[in-house]
Amino acid sequence: MLALSNKWAPVLLSQPETGMNYQIASIFLKSGQRFDHVRISGGFIVKICDNREIPFKEEEIANIVVNHGK
Numbered sequence: 001m002l003a004l005s006n007k008w009a010p011v012l013l014s015q016p017e018t019g020m021n022y023q024i025a026s027i028f029l030k031s032g033q034r035f036d037h038v039r040i041s042g043g044f045i046v047k048i049c050d051n052r053e054i055p056f057k058e059e060e061i062a063n064i065v066v067n068h069g070k
Contacts, residue, residue: 002045002054008064012040015066022046024069030062037069 004012018024022041028034035056039046045054 004043018068023066025066028063029060
């Protein structure tokens with residue numbers, strides 16, 4: 001899991017939940033890399049697809065877009 005700082009709270013709170021207490025999003029890194037099907041819950045990135053390892057650090061994130069896996 002990766003804890004997100006309060007910096008991302010307005011971004012996540014302004015977008016609807018995918019299900020009860022979680023959001024599915026795409027994460028865009030400053031390097032241009034994109035990760036889809038990212039589960040976020042309670043201010044934590046919980047997993048990416050079925051992989052529980054998070055291959056980046058919070059400071060590498062450029063944007064988070066909740067898209068419910070679509």
